Amino acid sequence: MDARLKDDKFPLPRYAGLAVKNLGRRPIRTVLTVVGIGLAVAVAVSLGGFTLGYRGAIDRSIEMLGFQVMIMAKGCPYEAATMMLKGGTGLLYLPSDIHQKVKDDPALESITPIFVGVAQKEAGGIRDEGGEKTFTVLNGIDVPSFLKMKPWLKFQTGPGYDGAKWFPQGKGEGIVLGYEIAQYEQRKVGDSFYATITPYGKTEPLRKEFKVMGVLERTGTQDDGTVFLPIEEAQGIFARPGQLTILGLKLKAFNALSMREFEAKWLKLPEVQVVSLQQVKTTLVSLVATAQTMIAAVAVIAVIVALIGVINTILMSVYERTGEIGILKALGARRGDIFQLVWLETLFLCLAGSLAGSLGAWVGAGLVEAAIQSLVNLGVSGSIVRITPGVLGWTIAGSTALGFFAGLYPAWRASSMRPVEAIREGGA
């Protein structure tokens, strides 16, 4: 052979170039196949991001509650937990003496009583958007013990927010607004805030005017949508003096053993339940896991359908090129050469599809999040879809690995063609 033709020790780029050019032969078919893979991968990435993000959101939300254990009236622990995390109705109340009984438990590091009431929101002539959530969660709190649990709560500063302070213990009709509710209602320090409350045992609602004493900085939690007021006042306006919704607790040692001991001690009281936020997390995760399993099944089906599409595309391409494969074999291509060429085409299709799908999922994560949030109340605040480099990397690697297997059959078919028959059939 001509001495000018040097050995090619690394021919892969030349095979890759041929594979890419072959895919460009039927651009519409190639693009449709890539879109199919991309959609399946986007679903898989979104699901992975949702799984990761939702667990993270639960962790964050629970962490930002500030306490590890709740004592509450008997009822559904999931409902109770979501009420604390996201707000809700149908509240149950603890007897008035529970706080006194529990607060001296030596296992406790700190304790805070909370009274939750639900009020009708009033726009007060500033803003009224029909169809939006029409109730407001009013949290009656004991400021010193509450801030011990949530030391990160800070007031917003700047024009309209300066001079903020927590309301004095037990008196006045001052309130502190979470960031979001203040934004939504367009309230600043010194403004009035109106709410319609139906006190316990009454049928006629009562319109209350409160004075905004401070607006909190954003926390990314349920606190952003909450109205805080003194616990005694909240109990008073809802006509439930001394009653509590929740006792938030921090234990000195928080582990499975101490939790069991604490639970055993206080579950003896007939009207309360002790709920660890770890249990709440497990409950929430297991509830959503069912939905996630169903979505995962759909994602798997989408991926399988996309892979069948890939196999179909490559097989069609192989059959269309029967004559060419024949001539390549006649010119000296071995089985392995043809196999490699066709296999690379499949890998490139899957790689392009998974990159496109990952990019689409990453760009569209906000839309997916909005869609999930609008369809289901997941009981957590903050971002629930978190697409990390890890999620992207695993999905791209996974779909490319599937492409690796999807390419085996078409590559084997192509490499098994006998040149004489391939040339005859391809030329027919």
Next chain:
Amino acid sequence: MGTNILEAKGLKRYYRRGSETVKALDGVDFTLGEGEMVAVLGPSGSGKTTLMNLLSCLDAPTEGSLRLEGKETSGLSEDGLVEVRRGKLGFVFQQFLLLPTLTVRENVELPLVFLGKRPSPERTSEVLAQVGLTERAGHLPRELSGGQMQRVAIARALMAEPKVLVADEPTGNLDKAAGESVFSLFKELSRKGLAVLVTTHNQVLGYQADRVVTLEDGKIIKEERP
């Protein structure tokens, strides 16, 4: 003519078609010397393509012996035949079978990919000049005429400097002028030492070869030196 590159003795190729045995080639003796151009003529179904497939190691005979450069090839597996063909045999077919997404230059350099060689621009230019397509190097096959496409196929076959050029009905899809031009090129190549084996239905073109072999019913019925 020089020494024989191809030597076939008693070549047979039988096919099964249901319960019937078709004798596509039935005991053919054949030789091809260095720099010799041999045309194989015969009506459709006479066994021309079968003979070409066997002589070019694309197919294995049912019986008989075939030596390429003195080495016995009969009895080799398909993979074994590939190794025999690599770099020794060049192919041209009626359908051109160019890769439509590759330029003329890339099509011509294609065999090198599978032979593990890097293309040399000088070598490619020489081969393209040999077939008169220097100006068309950057064009895609769809931008060429039928005659030009067949010349690209010839250049592709020549790229690896084969000992034998096998052309099965190379003028079947060409007009008269293009067909004559292709045969002139074959004659020129054979004058330079390349053994050329060509089948054709066109007797006028076929009789331009050094030797003409006529097949009928799988047997050589006539051998002439025009």
